[in-house]
Amino acid sequence: MTKRVGIEVSLAVAEAARLANVDVVSAYPITPQTHIVERLAEMVANGELDAEFIPVESEHSAMSACLGSAAVGARTFTATAGQGLELMHEVLYIATAMRLPIVMAVANRALSGPLNVWGDHSDVMATRDVGWIQVFAENGQEAFDLTLWAFRVAEDPGVLLPTMVNLDGFTLTHVIEPMMLLDEAEVKRFLPPNHYPLPLNPAKPVTMGAFATPVHYTEAKKAQEMALTQAKTTMLKAWQEFADLFGRHYHPVETYRAEDARVLLLTMGSFGETASVAVDELRARGEKVGLVKLRMWRPFPFEELRHAVQHTDVLAVLDRALSPGGPGGPVCSEVKSALYMQEKKPKVFGFIGGLGGRDMTPEDFEALIMRARDMAHKGMESEFEMIGVRE
Amino acid sequence: MPKLPSWREYEIGCIVTQPGSARAYRTGDWRSQRPIWKNERCIKCGLCYIFCPEGCIRGRKDGYFEADLFYCKGCGICPRECPTGAISMVEETE
Incomplete structure (x- = not known):
């Protein structure tokens, strides 16, 4: 039976992996993922x-061991953060290319x-182009649900792609929240066993990770691109199944009080919850403002985003990462x-804003939304602004 | 040249299901020079066979050696290692 418990979000993510009955966990501890x-x-x-827990000597090895584990058809989980994700970097592309559902x-x-060691999105933005499915959780419940959902999507025979569930360091990982956890029987109804179609098997040898000469590489990349964009159908279907079974609904782009808003703020991750407090406050003062929350980062939800912002005059986008010398933040430039x-x-x-664990309060979000409105009123042009910087 | 596959025709993750398929890959195409043997200087020591990184030098029935030009990349290691100078590299003109 579904039970409501108070639990640290990191422990709930671990519980999701346990409920998924993972076969192999290969990981290296790093703050704020360690728990x-x-x-x-x-x-x-x-x-x-x-399960096998492989205590590797680095994140590069953690992800490499995950490749081998997923390649034999074992259900495989790992977790990392910040520098650890960077140390994995080159192996992340291999997981995609080999279509391994990690x-x-x-x-x-x-x-x-x-x-x-504190929260921002610099780590995941540096791995934007590794070809993984990438989603963001706004709170602990979402981190738990999305972790279970990630196995369902990654291992789907029509998808077979590695999947990354992002949750903000400390703001989510180290917070105790009331959550609705599931039990084994419920998870079994949602998550079928993993059947990798061409596993490493001495009885039926295959070669994985072979090199591709110039006459093959482009086709391999095209296949990866199509796999990722077409994964969206299964992602939506799995969210619908999850909603049907457990009553919690997820969408690629979610909105809060956005219907008649003249000014919208777009966030990713845990900032959405704080920003919604700011939206309530501004609405109480008669300001027509709302919130757009990007849950699905890869594949990018073009249609849903366009639909969510089609009637508004002003859209403020908050990035928790900087693209130095470039167009500001990666989320804004994609939007x-x-x-x-x-x-x-x-x-x-x-x-x-919100770089390196810098807190953003509801008042900060109010100021941000009003700043965007004023900039639009004054006809100001700006590539981007770094907010809260001491001069 | 056989017809190359569409992107849709590759196995998932470009997995190769045919073991030993590298055998069909003509690495000899990379070669700009090929080794030739002067058998009158050859002492049949087999160092060329041992050192060939491609494993494409084979011993003949008469005890002398030759390279399988389907695989030989023309790296030049065999003349370098030959103790009697029996092997030399010549420009490919084919």
Whole structure:
């Protein structure tokens, strides 16, 4: 039976992996992800989870071991954060190219330097183009649900792609929330066994990860691109199945009080919850403002985004990562790109904030939304602004 | 040249289901020079056979050696290692 419990979000993510009955966990501890794999190691040691826990010497090895594990058809989970994700970087592309359904939780963290272990999105933005399915959780319940959902999607015979569930470091990972957890029987109804179609098997030898000469590489890349964009159908279907079974609904782009809004703010991850408090406050003062939350980052939900912002005049986009010397934040530049060909589109203003664990309060979000409105009123042009910087 | 496959025709993850398919790959295409043997200087020591990184040098029934030009990449290691100078590289003109 579904039970409502108070649990640290990291432990709930570990519980999701246990409920998925993973076969292999290969991971290296790194703040703020450590509690996830620490709990999984404990479960394996205590016999609560019948899995191999591979205590590797680095994240590069963690992901490499995940490749081997997924290649034999074992259900495979790992988790990392910040520098750990960067150390995995080259192996992430291999997981995509080999179409291995690895599920990974990323406790989003700033990148060095300066050394900083706190939350932002620099780590995941640096892995934007690795070809993984990438989604963001706004709270602990979503982190739990999306982790289970990720196995369902990644291992689907029509998808077979590695899947990354992003949850903000500390803001989510280290917070105790009331959550509705599921039990084994419920999870079984949602998540079928993993059957990788061409596993490594001595009885039927195959070669995985062969090199591709120039006459094959482009076709391989095209197949990867099509697999990722077409995965969206299964992602939506799996969210619908999840909703039918457990009553919690997920969408690629979600909105809050956005229907008649003249000014919209777009966020990803846990900032959505704080920003919704700011939206309530501004609405109480009669401001027509609302919120757009991007859950699906890869594949990018072009249609849903365009639909969500089609009636607004101003769209403020908050990035928790900087593209140095470039167009500001990666989310904003993609949002602008998605809207460029639209005849009617809002004025888009990019903001960079919440870097390296810098807190953003509801008042900060109010100021941000009003700043975007004022910039539009004054006809100001701006590539982006870094907010909250001391001069 | 056989017809190349469409992107739709590759196995998932470009998995190769035919073991030993590398055998059909003509690495000899990479070659700009090929080794030739002067058998009158050859002492049949087999160092060329041992050192060939491609494994494409084979011993003949008469005890002398030759390279399988389907695979020989023309790296030049065999003349370098030959103790009697029996092997030399010549420009490919084919």
